[in-house]
Amino acid sequence: MSEETQGHTVASTCAEVFEMVTQGDLNIYGTMFGGKLLSMIDKCAGLSAFRHAGAGVVTVAIDRVEFHRPIRQGAIVTVRSCVNRSFNSSMEVGAVVTMENPWESVLTPVKVCKAYLTFVALDPSGKKLTLPPILPETEEEKRRFAQAEIRRAHRIALSAELSAEEAKKGA
Numbered sequence: 580m581s582e583e584t585q586g587h588t589v590a591s592t593c594a595e596v597f598e599m600v601t602q603g604d605l606n607i608y609g610t611m612f613g614g615k616l617l618s619m620i621d622k623c624a625g626l627s628a629f630r631h632a633g634a635g636v637v638t639v640a641i642d643r644v645e646f647h648r649p650i651r652q653g654a655i656v657t658v659r660s661c662v663n664r665s666f667n668s669s670m671e672v673g674a675v676v677t678m679e680n681p682w683e684s685v686l687t688p689v690k691v692c693k694a695y696l697t698f699v700a701l702d703p704s705g706k707k708l709t710l711p712p713i714l715p716e717t718e719e720e721k722r723r724f725a726q727a728e729i730r731r732a733h734r735i736a737l738s739a740e741l742s743a744e745e746a747k748k749g750a
């Protein structure tokens with residue numbers, strides 16, 4: 580078996596991006612735009628997916644994202660992501676966002692939100708690629724690996740239910 584088909588550890592897929600929140604990132608309430616944070620999450624998670632696929636990837640789905648506290652100017656926002664599990668052509672990436680803000684005396688990182696994203700690996704012509712497996716090592720990675728399968732089943736069931744509902748309306 581080649582090194583590629585043997586798979587990758589979760590650790591080898593982990594990525595991190597961080598940015599300071601500046602005026603252009605703010606909405607009229609003076610807090611960070613949700614879309615700006617989503618863009619950071621998508622970029623970081625995409626880097627994890629690319630590291631695992633060793634090929635181009637596209638975002639297929641971002642699960643429900645909740646923003647638990649406002650992020651203000653001057654905050655340092657950090658996104659950390661890793662691939663939880665790969666299936667056939669798709670993989671689930673988990674991302675966690677934290678912020679620190681010395682101007683508000685938030686000196687230790689506070690969790691702001693988490694998200695699960697699904698990416699599909701494509702070759703340069705847009706054909707789906709088969710992914711190598713993810714090899715979880717720690718207990719936490721094994722737990723996320725198992726839960727990724729459950730979340731995938733829910734996503735597939737929800738998509739099927741919504742498609743059937745749309746088809747019924749169209750009929």
Ligand SMILES: CC(C)(COP(=O)(O)OP(=O)(O)OC[C@H]1O[C@@H](n2cnc3c(N)ncnc32)[C@H](O)[C@@H]1OP(=O)(O)O)[C@@H](O)C(=O)NCCC(=O)NCCS
Pocket residue numbers: 637638639640666667668669670697699734735738
């Ligand atoms: C990604 C894409 C090529 C898949 O095309 P497709 O052939 O219709 O997809 P399939 O139905 O065969 O699904 C491919 C994989 O994605 C998964 N998938 C599809 N829809 C999904 C969803 N809503 N949520 C989670 N996974 C999904 C499937 O389960 C499948 O996984 P597997 O190969 O690991 O079993 C196509 O949907 C696409 O080009 N989407 C746009 C991507 C894009 O532009 N992203 C940026 C958005 S701005």
